[in-house]
Structures are given as structure tokens and as C-alpha cells.
Amino acid sequence: MKKRADTLQGALDLLVLQTLEMGPMHGWGITLHIERVSDAILRVEEGSLYPALHRMEQEGWISASWGLSENNRRARYYALSAQGQKQLAAERENWKKITGAVGLVLNYGTGKA
């Protein structure tokens, strides 16, 4: 029933879910976290994060609620749901498989040479 997201989309989902595993966070916080942890290598158009968040909310992986940010502003906080937890595990597995496969292909090339 659920559509399989393509890899790039899947990567973004994976990063968001992974971030939220640490606790509820707003979109800005998620952006900041990914930026910091990846040493500013993963930089996409920040706005594209929001449709992704809302889509995942509709899927039921995350839930959203309005809360106060660190500087006392109203912000929309996203939290991982039980279903999202499962999804995260699956996505992680999937990612590992893909990167493993890509690694195999790359290694095959260098091994021959």
C-alpha cells in the first residue's frame, strides 16, 4: 500500500527520522542538526524539508504539535511515532543495503585494476 520512496527522497526521510529519534524537534532544529553532524556537506534547499515533514506526518510516521522554541517563539515540533520508529529501522536497513551495493560495485572496479 505504501509507496516506496525513491532513493533521494528516502535519504531525506532517513535523515529526518534519524534526527527525530533523539527527541521532538522543529524544522529549523532538524536542519541545523543535519548541517552540523554532516560537517555542512549535506546542504539542500532548506524549504524542501517542509513538504517532506508534512508528507511524513500524513503517512503517520511523525506527529506534529505547536510548542515554544528555545528563544520563546511559537514553533511546530515534530516527534517520531511508533510507526515512524519501524519506518526508520526499515529505511536504515534499506540504506545500508544500497550503500553496501554501491560499495561493492565501486570495489569491484578498483579490484580489477
Add this chain to the structure above:
Amino acid sequence: MAWLRRIRSLFRRDVHSRELDEELRFHMEMREQRNVDEGMQPAEARRRARVRFGNPTLWRERMSEIDLPLLPLTVWQDVRFGARMLRRHVGFTLTAVFALGLGIGVNTAAFTAYRAFFARKLDARDPSTLVNLAVILHTGATQPVFSYPDYVAYRDHLHSFSGVIATSLPQFLTVKAPGGVAVNENSGEDSVLGRLGLFPGMNNDNDEHALTMMVSENFFSVLGVGAIRGRTFRAGEAEQLAASPAVLISENYWQKKFGGEPDIVGKKVLLNGAPVTIIGVTPHNFVGTFVSAPDFWLPLSLEPLVHPQDNWLTDREKGCCHLRARLAPGVTLGEAEAEMTLVANHLRALHNRQSEWWQPLHAAVWPGSPFTIPLDQNAGLRICMLFVMAAVVLVLVVSCANVASLQLARASARQNELGMRLSLGASRWRLVRQLLTESAQLAVMAGAAAFFLSWALLQGAVVLVANAFPDEYGTFVFHVTPDLSAFAFVLGISLVAGVLFGFAPAFESSGSAVAASLKASSSASPGRRHRLRGFLIGTQVAVSAVLMVAGSLLIHTAIRSLSMETGYDDAHVVSLNLQFPEKAEYTDQRKSVLLQDLKPRLEALPGVVEVTDGHAPDDPDFREAAVSVNRQAPDRSNRKATLFYRWIQPNYFETLGIPLLAGRTFPGAGEDSAVVSQSAAKQLWPGEDPLGKTLRLGTDRQYHETAEPLPDGSVWRVTGIAQDTRGVTLDGSDSAQIYLPMPAEAAPQYPVLIHANVDGATLMREVEPALAAVDPNLSARLLTLEQMLRTTEPFIASSMAATIASITGLIGLLLVTVGIYGTVSYIVVQRTREVGIRMALGARRGDVLLLILRESARPVVAGLAVGLVLAVGAAWLLRHLLYGVPILDAVSFGGVSLLLLGVALLAAFLPSRRATLVDPMVALRYE
């Protein structure tokens, strides 16, 4: 609960979009802040933040798409698209809305009319706890008329009811303000039925008549209705009322006659000459247990005041009133019936041994209605209703088939569009849904049209009914504004119809669209669709044929019943109903003397040939009796037949022009001789000569007046045979008559029949002075037998049925015409290319025309064949209404076939002609 949020956000779109804005703005401002913290200039910080974020409007739109519910949005798209398509094909839309609206409108009108006319409740507070009362006699007949003493017993002894009320039939009383001069409006002649002679105006008297309902004193308190001025009668005040006679006036009559005069309460009027005081005004259009608002309400206990010779109040054998009651709280119909049966059988002992009330009885209690016997016992009415319902349902069938065939034709014309949409990725379900949305839109539009149509029809019907009866019959009150349930009924039908007729074409077209795909090909339409389309056209033709044949048979009957040989001279005989003043001094003896004085004067009038006393063959007053031919009194074992009898004087046959086939009439009264009609003779002595045979009659006193002579006891010897005459019963059974010599003293009870060679109006002018010469207080109603014939049950039933059937038949014909025209138009469009090829290969215009006509005619002819077979069945069902017209009436069947065929061919011919105008080059280039 994401779906919940979706739905919520649909209703709170502004809130939703504000929240999206806020979420995005927070992000951008945080980034901007961070940039500033990193040492950028504010303007640069803002610009960088925007660049990193991308276009917020774009993102916001994406998010809305994700958040807002998807289904309603696409449904809205369907609706908008559907509306566009319907607007683009105005012709199709109008036709479909017209056809469906007509079908639904006629059905709604019939349904609402049924509720307003037949299923109507009593006009009272909380009508659901009111019931009607009657007894079922040992003969099985329902008797709803009780005597007044019996009523009092029921009123005082039944505990199942919190109140029992009695009402007499409405009657006309003369009304005069004391000392004032009454205005004679003679309004009966202005009304439709009055002009047709169905309701005679009051002739030859200068009195004004007021419709008066006589009701028990507790009538208003049991119904829970008060007076708008003054007061109503109170339960148990019969004695006070006898001391100071009082009457209530209806608001309608108060306005009409007294101009709403404010000091009406306390005024005196003379009813049948008796002074009564108006003590109150009943509400506007209050009808109580009746269907029309009367002029006055008079207490039953004052009956002796207006009819001094009657002894209703004390005579237990005299039928007086209909009873209704309010159930006590918690009592069921069955419990009430059981208790009333007990009381009824208790009362038996008080009745005369000759009376039908002396035999064991069973009570009947059923939900309150203005009709005095349960409607399902009236076979004639049931047949009529069934007939009307069948007719309107058939109209709906035609209109649905009509729209379905149009839809189907259009669907095949739309194949290219649908194929295009399929190949662009629309799912099959999506297409079906869209077609269904269009159908539903059509149905809703048709529903709205139908609602107004039925409203108009009903208003028209009410005006017609109201005008059909003379003013004297009071204000008829019908609530025919389509109520909520009627509206739900309309909407239900229109939606079901929408889905039904939308379904077949939807699946058909979406199925074949896959195959046809983008090939822009429509010539290779599957045979299946041809067959379905043919079937739908055939259905319309068949059902219309049934409706039209039925209509034509009934019209033929109505014409026949006017011109048919009645067996007597209806054109030259008039019936004169004498009305003696209701005063004690007019004894039976005095009436006899007056009549004997009058008759020679009538005979002497110019043009008068013969005068006699008795009921005419088409007089609604008829008498039945069991007949035995073995000289024993008729009972269960020796009853030969139940026939009709009539008291006549020796010159009856000459006066009415009824030929005597054999023997002679009796020389005079007092002789035990009888004349029988042909049919009576055939039933009593089949194959034998009836002359000289004897017979005895037994009436069980059923439906007889107390003063009426009874034929029981005597042994009658047959002296003559008269030719059959047409009577008043629906089945013609009263052609079997036994004519008996009338006792001289009974003559004043019967109308005077005058055979004259002048017309009714002239005769009336001559009769007036003759009456006045005998006694200026006499009044009379005069009717020609021809007029009377029109009031007989067979005539009214067949003319009503003819009207309904011909209207529905015409609607059917109209729908068929439209349907065929529309369908053939689409076929022509579809086959343009094929026609082009044929013409390029040398076909002439005539050939093409013939080709399309032949193809269109095939389902019409097939439908007609089926329709004619069904019509034979319908005619068989209607056989009781067909008076002197054979079931297989060649005129009806032949005429309808030709008419339908002609109209169908014309409807097909007009659009077919367009096909022949196709330019082969244009058609072929289209490939």
C-alpha cells in the same frame, strides 16, 4: 488522525494557511538571525536566508496539496468539469432535464396528492390518537353509520376512549337572517361540474342554503380545537343547548357572508326557519373530520329543531352518525376493538329483530381518517389508485429509459474524449466517477425542475377540485404544498434515477474506451451497445404504447358511454325531485294530496307526453334483494340470485321509452305481478319462458329507509319482460331488474319522471309556476336523465381514467419523440465517416437516408410489438372500466400503432436528413 486534520483543514483553510506561513517564517528568521550572529549585514543576512530556503510560496503550495483532503478536491473538479460539459451540450442537458423532470414531477405530484387526498389525517390536535369506528355486520359489510341512541351508549360506556364524537353527513339548511332577505347566488352554475350538470344548482326557491355539519357537543373538546371568537360547544351541555339553541359559524363563511363583522357572536340566524344564536367562530379552514370547511356547525341534539319530522335522537333503528374517538393513553387499537365489540353485542338486544343490528356484530377501529370506511375496502377506489400509480410509474420508466438512451448515445460520441483521458493516465474508476458525477448533476437539476413542476401541478389540481364543486359545498381544504417527506421522495427518486441511468453508459464507455484508446475511431462500436441502445428505445416505445392504448381505450369508452344505447330515452326524460318543507304540518298524507294535485298540472304542460313516479334507471338510488323461485322466502339454501328491484307505476315503461318485449305491465297497484328485465329472466330461468313464473324477494332490510315499502313476503307472478337498461353499477349488474307495482301511498318518496319533447331549461320554466300553484313552499331539483347519467359511477370512473390515461399517454409520446430524435441525432454524428465512405463509393442520398431510417425503425417496431402485447394485458386489467368497448379495440390498437410509428419515423427522419448532407470529402479527410 491525519485524515481528521485533513478534513478539519478543509473547513479552516485560512487558519491552515496561516500556520504554514508561520512555520516557514520561523525557519527563515532563525536562519537570518544566525547569519547576523555570524557577522553579516542585516540585508545580506536576509538575502542569504532566502536563497538557502528557496521559494516559500512554492513550498507552501506543496504543503497545502499534501495537507488538504484529496477526494473532495477531485470531486469538486468532477462537478466543475461536469457542469462545463453539460453547458457545452445544452440541447442534451435540456432534453434530459426535461424528460427526467417530467417523470419525477408527475410521480411526486401523484404521491403528494395521495397523501393530501387519501392518506390525510383528521384536522385536530394530535391526530395520531384519533380513530374511526364502525361495525362489521354478519353479512361481512362494514357499517359506519350508527344510530344516536347507540352513539350515546358508546360515548358513555367505552373506557378505551377518552372521548367519542358523532357527526352527521353535511347537509344543506336554508339560512336567513331574521327579518332580512336572503340572497340567492345560485353559484352552482358557475362551477365546472355545475355547468356539466354534475351538481345541480338549487332551483325554484329563493332560499339561500348553507352547508351545515351536525356534530356532538363534545366534538371540539375531543378534537382539541377552540373558537377564534366566542366559544365552542361543551361536552354534556345538550340541555342548555336545547333551551337556548346555539350554532357555530366558520371563519370562512363569516368572512364571505358577514364581511368579518366584529359583533358576529350573539347574532341570531334562521336555519331551516328555526332561530339559533351564533356563539362562536371556528378557525379559518378548520374542517374537523371532513374535507371541506362548512358554513355552520350545529349540535346534533338540535336536530329536531331543523328537521321536525325526524326522530334521529330517539330511534335506535335510524342511522344518524359516523363515530370517531380519541384513544385513551396506552390503549391499543385491538383492545379498543375488543371492548367495543362487547358493548355492540350488548346493544343488540335493544334493536328490532328485523334489524341487521340484531345479528352478531364485530367492531372495527382504525386510524382516524375523513373517509368513513377503511379505504382498502373500496375496491373501485383501489383499482383507480393502482391504475394511477401504475401509469405514473410507467411515465418514470419511459423518462429514465429516455435519458439512459441519450446518455448512451452521447457516451459513444464521447469515446474519443474518454480514450484520450484514459491514455493520459486517468484510471478507469476515475472516468466512471466523472460520468456518474455528471449523471447525478443532471438528476439533481431534474429533481429541482420536478419539484417546481409537481408544485405547479398540485396547485392546479387544487384549483380544479375547488372549482369543480359549487361554492355551496364549502371551502375544500387540501394541504398540497410538497412537505419534507415528499421532497425527500423527489430527491431519492432523482438520485436513484441518476445513478441507474448513469451506470450503464459509464461502464460501457469506459470499457470500450480502453480498446478504442486514441485511435479516434468510432465506427467500430461494439454490437453490445447497439443492442442496449435499441433495447432502451424499444422500452420507451413499448411502455408508451401501453399507456397510449390504455388512454385511447378509456377515451373511446367515455365517448361510447355518452352515445351508447342506454335502453331508455335519456334525452327526453327529466327527473323532478320534490322537496317538501321540513315542517310538521307536511304529513305523508298531505304530501300525497299535493302530488296528486301536481301531476295533472305537469301532464297539461306543453310538450309533456307522460308523467310517472319512480327512480330512473340511472338514479343512484338502487335496491338489491335476494331472489328465490320456489315460492319459499329466500335464504341461504334457495337463493337463486341477488338482483335489483324497482317500484314503478304502470306507465313507467312508456314514460321512459323502455320497450316491453313480451307480456304486459301490471294493470295497477296492489297486484302481485312483476315485470322482469331480459338479464333478470336469463339469470332466474335460463332457457325458459319466464312469463307466468313466480318469484320471491328478500331484502334483510339492508340500506332501506323506514317508510320505504319492502317487497318481502309477496309471491310475485311475472307478467312481462322488459328490455335491459343501463344502470349505475360499474359492472353493469343492475341491468338485471325486477319491476314491481308501487304502492300508491309510497309515491311521494320518489322523484317525478316527466317525458317531454322540450328541453330541460324550457321545461323548468314551465314547471316553476305549476309548483307554485300547488303550494308556494314546494321546491324542486330538476335533472335530465342525460345529466344524471354523467354522475353515475361508470361514467365518472371511465372519464377520470380516460383523462389520466390520456395525459400520461401523451407525456409518454412526447418523451418517445424527444428520445428518438436525440438518439438518432447522435447516431448520425457518429456515423458521419461511414456515410462519407458510402457516398464516396457511389451511394445516393436516398440510400443513406433509408439505411439510417431502417436502422432507427428496428427497435421502434420491436418495441411496438412488445408494447401491443403488454397493452392487451393492460386492457384485460381495465376490462371493468371498459364499458361497451372490446378489449381488442381495433381503433385503439391500430390508431396508437400508426401514431407511434409515424411519430417515431418523423423523429428519426429529421436528424437522418443531416447525414445525407455530409460532404464525402470532408468526412474522409477526417480520417
